[in-house]
Amino acid sequence: MEALFPNNKCAVILGGGLTGLSAGYVLSRSGYGVKVIERDDVVGGLSKTIVYNGFRFDLGGHRFFTTDARLNDFVLELMVGELITVSRASKILLRNRFFDYPLRPANAFFGFGTLTSLRILADFCLEKCRGVFNKASAVSLEDWVIKNFGRTMFDIYFKVYSEKVWGIDCSRISSEWVDRRINGLSLAKTVKNAFFRMSVKNIPTLVDEFLYPELGIGRISDRLHEEISLCNSVLTGTMVEAIHHSNSLIEGIVVSTPGHADVVTGAQFISSLPLTHIIRMLRPAPPAHILDAASRLRFRDLVVVGIMVDRKRVTDQTWIYIPEKNIPFGRLHEPTNWSEKMAPEGKTMLVTEYFSFKGDSIWAASDEELVKTTVRHLERLGFISGHEVCDRIVVRVPKAYPLFEVGYEGLCNQLYAYLERFANLHIAGRSGMFRYYNMDHAIDSGITAAEAVMGKKMDTEEKVTEAGVLVGCEG
Ligand SMILES: Cc1cc2nc3c(=O)[nH]c(=O)nc-3n(C[C@H](O)[C@H](O)[C@H](O)COP(=O)(O)OP(=O)(O)OC[C@H]3O[C@@H](n4cnc5c(N)ncnc54)[C@H](O)[C@@H]3O)c2cc1C
Helix, strand or coil, X not given: CECCCCCCCEEEEECCEHHHHHHHHHHHHCCCEEEEECCCCCCEHHHCEEEECCEEEECCCCCECCCCHHHHHHHHHHCCCCEEEEEXXXXXXXCCEEEEECCCHHHHHHHHCHHHHHHHHHHHHHHHHHHHHCCCCCCEHHHHHXXXXXXXXXXXXXXXXXXXXXXXXXXXXEHHHHHHHCCCCCHHHHHHHXXXXXXXXXXXXXXXXXXXXXXXXXXXXXXXXXXXXXXXXXXXXXXXXXXXXXXXXXXXXXXXXXXXXXEEECCEEEECCCHHHHHHHEECCXXXXXXXXXXXXXXXXXXXXXXXXXXXXXXXXXXXXXCCCCCCCCEEECHHHCCHHXXXXXXXXXXXXXXXXXCCHHHHCCHHHHHHHHHHHHHHCCCCCHHHEEEEEEEEEEXXXXXXXXXXXXXXXXXXXXXXXXXXXEXXXXXXXXXXXXXXXXXXXXXXXXXXXXXXXXXXXXXXXXXXXXXXXXX
């Protein structure tokens, strides 16, 4: 058994994604002894950048944006000299035509045709009138979208795309999630923006420009790793297997590397591992109803297929959204439009995202099949010719998105209530809290968890803080 540090100023951090690394960075700078445990051979989790034969790409283009000045400064200070400004230009493929995304009314009006456009507006007005009399809150994504955008917009855009992303019917996706995710965005605001270019500072979904590390989003995690390593350690290639506790305190975790197992102890623990995994790793095990609640929370997985092309550039877009059912991937991006340095001179790549459930036909398909299918569809869309393809790569990303099925909040609350008893365990992060966190939220939750370790009094009496962290503390 390995004792970490002689005093109590030490923390073990489970998971080396942005959340765990941000926590480790803050604690290291405050003189804490820190050990970050990461199962992957590199840090960064979902926001790492893959480097492959001279090409670099994120697991789905990652844009950093925040309305929180503290988090903005955190990243600016960390990334001095590495950030470039990228203009956002995105398209969406609807009914075999590319539209600007977010939709611009004039463009949509002619694209959809006069009749459909009038139906969109009529539906929207109808729902607004209905809303005056019917105050019942929406339960599912379907209810929410119809209430806010009208039935026609739901059928044309939201239904197909959401069902492709989530893999379940819109009536089973919780409105709780969508309310947070599309926070502040309504048809009225979208229309106003298109005509009057109103300020979009507070609508993250519509932001026109953003900062991006020249060598890919993974550089943020790499920088955090470098800073932590100045005085502490990040153990990559190390898997957390079990979490031992007694008297409402975590005593140690069992970790493994190929052919070797060890126990790591510490005074405080921060976990950004999937909430459902943490529950299953506890020894002694939680009661059956808690294990059952954990087994009912699901994640959506992702398969990324990258196609390298022997040409300088294929598109001029940041993201291209593809709701169409007959095309198997849902989104693509071209990393060289984010930074020239993402590919060797004169070459580029297209990165496609297939939303999937581990074990389904997409997940189980061979790399060769996935590449063949991707190239065929990219040819059909007019982006490339097969003979231009100079390399390819397939990356399977488990647990990319928490799946917000109706009722998920109740299950999460049961798990939070159970985990609250562990005074020295702090739960943070996207999969950790089972929340739709972007990178700024992940960083925020890591910082807040570190502050809880350092004994900073939280603004709230609740154990789940504003930053979305479950803080372990006495009382
Ligand atoms: C396709 C896609 C596109 C996105 N685009 C954007 C974007 O444009 N802008 C934005 O702000 N955000 C974006 N996000 C969200 C962003 O990626 C996340 O918010 C952020 O990376 C979450 O960080 P995290 O540390 O909380 O979680 P994770 O990155 O999931 O980190 C958890 C870490 O724990 C490790 N781990 C798991 N199990 C174990 C174990 N048993 N032992 C040891 N280690 C373990 C994992 O390997 C991982 O490194 C996107 C996400 C996806 C999936």
